[in-house]
Amino acid sequence: MTLKKYHHIFFDLDHTLWDFDKNATETLIDLYRQFELMSFNLFSEFALVEKFMEVNNHLWDLYNVGKIDKVEIREKRFTIIFMDLGLTPEQVPPDFGEVYLQSCPKKTNIMPYTLEILDYLQEKYELCIITNGFDDVQDTKLTSANIKKYFKQIVTPESAGSKKPQKEIFEYALGLARAEVNKSIMVGDNLQTDIQGARRVNMDQIFYNPNDLFHKEKVTYEINCLSEMVKIL
Numbered sequence: 496m497t498l499k500k501y502h503h504i505f506f507d508l509d510h511t512l513w514d515f516d517k518n519a520t521e522t523l524i525d526l527y528r529q530f531e532l533m534s535f536n537l538f539s540e541f542a543l544v545e546k547f548m549e550v551n552n553h554l555w556d557l558y559n560v561g562k563i564d565k566v567e568i569r570e571k572r573f574t575i576i577f578m579d580l581g582l583t584p585e586q587v588p589p590d591f592g593e594v595y596l597q598s599c600p601k602k603t604n605i606m607p608y609t610l611e612i613l614d615y616l617q618e619k620y621e622l623c624i625i626t627n628g629f630d631d632v633q634d635t636k637l638t639s640a641n642i643k644k645y646f647k648q649i650v651t652p653e654s655a656g657s658k659k660p661q662k663e664i665f666e667y668a669l670g671l672a673r674a675e676v677n678k679s680i681m682v683g684d685n686l687q688t689d690i691q692g693a694r695r696v697n698m699d700q701i702f703y704n705p706n707d708l709f710h711k712e713k714v715t716y717e718i719n720c721l722s723e724m725v726k727i728l
């Protein structure tokens with residue numbers, strides 16, 4: 496395979512650089528104690544984490560296809576989770592969602608080799624973020640994890656007026672970065688939003704598949720570890 500000369504690398508943030516699962520898990524375990532949820536005698540902190548992952552992933556899938564908005568994710572998430580775990584609506588702690596949103600983005604776990612690969616890439620390429628996450632929390636995540644300095648642009652649905660996999664957000668990001676699509680590549684963990692989205696504007700893609708999940712999607716490159724990017728770029 497001939498290597499192409501890229502100028503711009505567009506990264507997804509959650510689950511690609513910022514370790515969403517680890518950070519959310521740590522936050523929920525902290526909050527389980529803080530809110531004394533053991534006093535209900537209904538579920539463990541691990542059951543809370545498991546239910547959160549199930550409900551949150553489902554709500555994000557609906558958000559990505561435009562079926563619900565940011566406010567609905569934020570308002571519904573913990574009500575659904577706690578009621579699934581056996582609480583009555585009156586027992587759901589009203590400020591749990593808000594406290595979660597204040598705490599989780601401050602967590603600093605990043606995916607393996609994030610700093611090493613960003614250090615390596617920043618010498619040779621312009622790096623940008625295209626995320627479907629929200630301005631307020633994404634900025635905190637990048638700052639807390641100390642990786643904001645690597646990125647020239649951070650494109651969110653709020654700034655772009657569209658979200659992945661819509662082609663408009665990729666076109667917006669390319670324009671903002673003054674990047675050429677055939678000299679750009681998208682790196683992300685989500686086959687629908689990151690990979691199919693990039694393909695819609697004919698941008699090459701690197702599918703980051705840390706759990707080596709089976710799929711039938713056509714991708715330009717696939718990696719299981721971010722460190723493998725040195726073989727491509």
Ligand SMILES: [Mg+2]
Nearest residue numbers: 507509510684
């Ligand atoms: Mg992601």
